[in-house]
Amino acid sequence: MIVRTLEECRNSERRVVADTxxxxxxxxxxDKMGxxxxxxxxxxxxxTHIHYQNHLESVYxxxxxGEIEVVNGETYPIKPGTLYILDKHDEHQLRAxxxxxxxxxxxxxxxxxxAETHDENGVYPLIEE
Known part of the structure; x- marks a missing residue:
């Protein structure tokens, strides 16, 4: 079993900070959970410009x-209780x-x-073992 607290992780190398x-x-x-x-x-x-070409992401x-604007021009409001799923490696702008x-x-x-952070194209690199 793995047990961690948000505070414990926040005060470790697991906290990564960027401009936005x-x-x-x-x-x-x-942790080998997949x-x-x-x-x-x-x-x-x-x-923030984001384009996860190597990963799928769901966000709650x-x-x-704020809002998420997909490159095709569709914009969706984001508020507490909203789940969005980037199931097609959707390139987007995320605004708070x-x-x-x-x-x-x-x-x-x-x-x-x-260790990943967004590159100049908003992509997280795929880091192989």
Whole structure:
């Protein structure tokens, strides 16, 4: 059994910070569960380009509000209780409204190692064993 707290992970190398977000990677590839699990804060008033070409992701909004705009032009509101699934490696812009950070629970397949950050195209690299 694996038991971890958010606080414990936040105060370790599992916390990764970027310009528009920070992610606490609570479950990683080395845990051998077949997926990774993160709690990610999207900073208020930010706009992040994301294109997971090597991973599928599902995201559940815990708090905060914003929107996701897919490159095809469709825009969807994000608020607490919203789940969105990037099942086609959807390239998108993720925007958090200015009022507050968006707190998101994220699941990735394949699981990430924990060292990944977005490259210039919004992609997490696929890190092989």
């Amino acid at each position: 977000w920070e992610s606490v990677r609570m479950l990683l590839r080395d 997926f990774s699990f993160h709690i990610t804060n999207i900073y208020a008033g930010t706009d 909004c815990i708090s905060g509000e 409204y200015k009022e507050a950070d968006m707190v998101m629970a994220c699941v990735f397949n394949p699981p990430i190692t924990g």
